[in-house]
Amino acid sequence: MTKPRLLLFDIDGTLLDTRGSGAGALLDAVEDVFGVPRDSLPPLDLAGATDGGVVRKLFNDAGLPMTEERAQAYRDSYLGHLKRRLHSDAFAGRLLPAITELLDALGQHDHVHLGLLTGNLRTGAGYKLSRFQIDHHFIDGAFGDDAEERNLLGPIAVERLAKARGHGFEIEEVIVIGDTPKDIACANALGARCLAVATGAFGVDHLSPHRPWQLLADFAETQRVVELLVG
Numbered sequence: 729m730t731k732p733r734l735l736l737f738d739i740d741g742t743l744l745d746t747r748g749s750g751a752g753a754l755l756d757a758v759e760d761v762f763g764v765p766r767d768s769l770p771p772l773d774l775a776g777a778t779d780g781g782v783v784r785k786l787f788n789d790a791g792l793p794m795t796e797e798r799a800q801a802y803r804d805s806y807l808g809h810l811k812r813r814l815h816s817d818a819f820a821g822r823l824l825p826a827i828t829e830l831l832d833a834l835g836q837h838d839h840v841h842l843g844l845l846t847g848n849l850r851t852g853a854g855y856k857l858s859r860f861q862i863d864h865h866f867i868d869g870a871f872g873d874d875a876e877e878r879n880l881l882g883p884i885a886v887e888r889l890a891k892a893r894g895h896g897f898e899i900e901e902v903i904v905i906g907d908t909p910k911d912i913a914c915a916n917a918l919g920a921r922c923l924a925v926a927t928g929a930f931g932v933d934h935l936s937p938h939r940p941w942q943l944l945a946d947f948a949e950t951q952r953v954v955e956l957l958v959g
């Protein structure tokens with residue numbers, strides 16, 4: 729019998745590109761909740777970051793104490809702006825090449841289970857995926873609300889998926905799919921393989937030195953990607 733396979737997908741730069749809507753919403757919330765202009769803070773470095781970590785850094789940069797109440801107000805404001813931006817007429821985001829084809833093809837394999845391993849807040853992840861109608865492919869996952877440190881998210885994702893499916897996954901059968909060196913490090917911390925894809929902020933030349941199990945320029949060749957992920 730084929731062993732169950734678990735594929736844990738990152739979102740931004742891996743499945744889709746919001747074309748700055750996520751970063752824009754984070755800064756909208758800075759203006760709303762902190763009451764300071766967006767360009768008064770240092771530039772955001774979001775690649776591979778978790779939203780929890782980003783929120784802590786923003787409070788730090790603004791010199792404001794982060795109480796749980798204020799952090800909640802910030803998250804609520806961010807999520808409201810994110811939703812608005814994702815559905816605005818000016819939204820220019822897109823799915824990355826052949827993502828729909830890839831998710832549909834993976835769905836044909838009964839032993840393959842899809843989850844999320846993302847720094848997005850759970851609610852924000854849902855907004856982004858449902859904007860492109862791909863949310864139904866994913867059973868559950870680990871999110872930016874679970875830990876500020878990305879490397880802590882892997883075991884949480886595996887445990888949630890095992891619980892949702894009613895069976896465990898051998899670590900050899902887990903593959904993390906992401907677009908940044910932090911995704912590769914996160915796979916290493918979990919003891920899982922990483923398929924890295926250069927559709928985000930990092931090119932092949934920048935990802936290669938981090939030695940992922942596999943490295944692709946993009947997912948355009950669906951059949952080849954499926955063979956790697958399923959075989």
Ligand SMILES: [Mg+2]
Nearest residue numbers: 738740741907
């Ligand atoms: Mg990413």
